[in-house]
Amino acid sequence: MIRLVPNQSDQIERSGLVTFSFEGKPVQGHAGEMLVSALLRAGYLNLRHAPMDKAPRGAFCCMGLCQECAVRIQGQTVEACRTEVAENLIVERI
Amino acid sequence: MSDHFDIAIVGAGPAGGNAALTAAQSGLRVVLLDEQPAAGGQVWRGKSPSILSAPMTPETKAGNDLRHAIDQSQINHMSGTRVWDIRRDGDKWSLQILCDAQSLQITATSVILATGAREYVQPVTGWTTPGVIGLAGATALFKQSLSLPGDKTVVSGTGPLVFFVASEIRRLGGTVAAIVTPNTRADWARALPSMLQHPKLLARGGVWMADLMLAGVPILWGHAVSKVCGDDHVTSVQTQALESDKQGPIFEADSLCLGHGLIPQIEAAQMLGVPIHHDPALGGWVPDVSPDGVTPVKNLYLCGDGCGIRGALAAGLQGTLTGARVARDLGKTAPAPSIRAWQRAAGFGKAMTGLSIVKPKLEALTSDDTILCRCESLKRSDIRAEITTGAKSTNAVKSGRRAGMGPCGGKYCQTVIAALIAKETGKPIGAIPPSTPRPPLRPVPLGQAAGDFHYDDLPIPKPAPL
Numbered sequence A: 001m002i003r004l005v006p007n008q009s010d011q012i013e014r015s016g017l018v019t020f021s022f023e024g025k026p027v028q029g030h031a032g033e034m035l036v037s038a039l040l041r042a043g044y045l046n047l048r049h050a051p052m053d054k055a056p057r058g059a060f061c062c063m064g065l066c067q068e069c070a071v072r073i074q075g076q077t078v079e080a081c082r083t084e085v086a087e088n089l090i091v092e093r094i
Numbered sequence B: 001m002s003d004h005f006d007i008a009i010v011g012a013g014p015a016g017g018n019a020a021l022t023a024a025q026s027g028l029r030v031v032l033l034d035e036q037p038a039a040g041g042q043v044w045r046g047k048s049p050s051i052l053s054a055p056m057t058p059e060t061k062a063g064n065d066l067r068h069a070i071d072q073s074q075i076n077h078m079s080g081t082r083v084w085d086i087r088r089d090g091d092k093w094s095l096q097i098l099c100d101a102q103s104l105q106i107t108a109t110s111v112i113l114a115t116g117a118r119e120y121v122q123p124v125t126g127w128t129t130p131g132v133i134g135l136a137g138a139t140a141l142f143k144q145s146l147s148l149p150g151d152k153t154v155v156s157g158t159g160p161l162v163f164f165v166a167s168e169i170r171r172l173g174g175t176v177a178a179i180v181t182p183n184t185r186a187d188w189a190r191a192l193p194s195m196l197q198h199p200k201l202l203a204r205g206g207v208w209m210a211d212l213m214l215a216g217v218p219i220l221w222g223h224a225v226s227k228v229c230g231d232d233h234v235t236s237v238q239t240q241a242l243e244s245d246k247q248g249p250i251f252e253a254d255s256l257c258l259g260h261g262l263i264p265q266i267e268a269a270q271m272l273g274v275p276i277h278h279d280p281a282l283g284g285w286v287p288d289v290s291p292d293g294v295t296p297v298k299n300l301y302l303c304g305d306g307c308g309i310r311g312a313l314a315a316g317l318q319g320t321l322t323g324a325r326v327a328r329d330l331g332k333t334a335p336a337p338s339i340r341a342w343q344r345a346a347g348f349g350k351a352m353t354g355l356s357i358v359k360p361k362l363e364a365l366t367s368d369d370t371i372l373c374r375c376e377s378l379k380r381s382d383i384r385a386e387i388t389t390g391a392k393s394t395n396a397v398k399s400g401r402r403a404g405m406g407p408c409g410g411k412y413c414q415t416v417i418a419a420l421i422a423k424e425t426g427k428p429i430g431a432i433p434p435s436t437p438r439p440p441l442r443p444v445p446l447g448q449a450a451g452d453f454h455y456d457d458l459p460i461p462k463p464a465p466l
Helices: A035-041 B014-025 B058-072 B135-145 B161-171 B185-195 B199-214 B267-271 B312-329 B340-354 B380-388 B394-401 B414-425 B446-450
Strands: A017-022 A025-030 A070-073 A076-079 A090-092 B004-010 B030-033 B051-053 B076-078 B081-089 B092-099 B102-113 B117-119 B132-134 B152-157 B175-181 B219-221 B223-229 B236-241 B247-252 B255-259 B262-264 B276-279 B284-287 B300-302 B371-373
Touching: A017 A035, A025 A035, A035 B135, B004 B014, B004 B092, B014 B030, B014 B058, B014 B102, B014 B312, B081 B267, B092 B446, B102 B312, B102 B446, B117 B135, B132 B135, B135 B152, B135 B161, B135 B255, B152 B161, B152 B223, B152 B236, B161 B175, B161 B199, B161 B255, B175 B236, B175 B247, B185 B199, B185 B340, B223 B247, B223 B255, B262 B284, B300 B312, B312 B340, B371 B380, B371 B414, B380 B394, B380 B414, B394 B414
Parallel strands: A017 A090, B004 B030, B004 B102, B030 B076, B102 B300, B132 B255, B152 B175, B152 B255, B175 B219
Antiparallel strands: A017 A025, A070 A076, A070 A090, B081 B092, B092 B102, B117 B262, B175 B223, B223 B236, B236 B247, B276 B284
16 A cells, blocks of 8 residues: 555664563563653553542653653652653552 | 853743754853753654664754754753742842752843643543543654554544644554544635645645545544543544534544644743733733743743744744844844744744634533543532632632642643633633642652751741740
8 A cells, every 4th residue: 555654663773672660560661761651552551540539540741741640769759751761660650 | 060140041942942042152151941851842852762763854853953053052951950930039030940859049140931832632521541642742752752652543633733643653653543633624724825835844734644545544524532431541432523513433442642732831921920811823821922032021031832822933933033132131242133034934833723723612522521620630510610609710710629739730721621711601711811820830849849958957936935
């Protein structure tokens, strides 16, 4: 089939894979990418529960405003969309 | 590093970046503060270090050019830095910033706010389901990580962004289940005269459109998403024709990109006393500002989409105008560029912004059981009840129900709440201003905001005698 917008996914060279954990389970991501993209790729869409109705929530604005992707790393609440993946990072739900 | 600068610029997108370059060329000491790891703003967002090489896009090239120019200049560029408070301190400005988990204070004679835009999403039942991301949010994923929101995505929203996002999903190897846009072909025909001035952009849009048609991706004009289904994550997306109210097709998908235009980020300007007015053609509430960035507040300047959505091209030109103006106001010689180029670019940007003015039929898809305030999980019925019992302003709804006090600071609920107050009270939308912004402008961990201190050093006044 003719494609005017070619699929360029195989022309992208990414950094090596590292392993971090989300809720105790190992997740692979490319070193230096944002947590949110690694978690999305691994199928972890539900990142937290809304404090009032406990409904599942996931990354929404992807630019550090909405706080829906807030996760906990070393006791600090951070935005998954502004935090880079690194080897052995321990990421938990807040 | 001395912590006093001639100019502090907040935001390193096309506007802030170009303002910084122009001001630095005149010999001023400039600090450029930005919360992202690389300059470029949202539109020219830099790639993360995980991308070693990738095909060049026009956005990458424009961003690389700006980043290169900033690197070569004398600008002190502080990336990954959040400005969470700005105050007048005698004859200078004092800025509280958070950088590498440390709280710092810097001062500057003049401040330029180039805070850009955020996305407006008209709430619809299920929009809080994981897998629903903003349309502009999706472009952040593409530009930074070249990653996809899911395997099969419905792309829905207004203006040209919907076609850009769909096209990028295909370029990165994903599948577009459908495009659902409230705009009609007639809306686009009306915008066409302004687009003819930018044949390159028009041609690029033409390629996206033709590719999507060739690939057989359904494009639903004059339609909107009426409901998002799925508990833990998106499983399907319901649509509706706006004019006829007829139910449209249901698409199975694991993700939805949803967005209805951009809103200027005016909180910092508003907090510092710049008057605002409502202009739907510019994205809603905008500060009073001249084309070269001058505001009624002394030594405070604004440029770019934060003073009205006119697009990246206009933002860059206004950045240059503003940087030169500040330099001249501080006694330096700087060229006084013509505002004609900015006006032309703004004409195009405004035509695109006009495509996102919310249609009443789209607004009507937000039902009483739709969550308006994501942070506090408040439904439309909750907000309506608050209005009915006397809350006639966004401030009143905020203090009554906490809508706007959550972690997002009201960024994703205030516009829709203001529209609801206007509707319920019969007032024009221009009579319902956004709630009073207060620091922190961004969430700050209390421990970091307080910085390092010893309890013994805290001045504790003696208790008053009983």
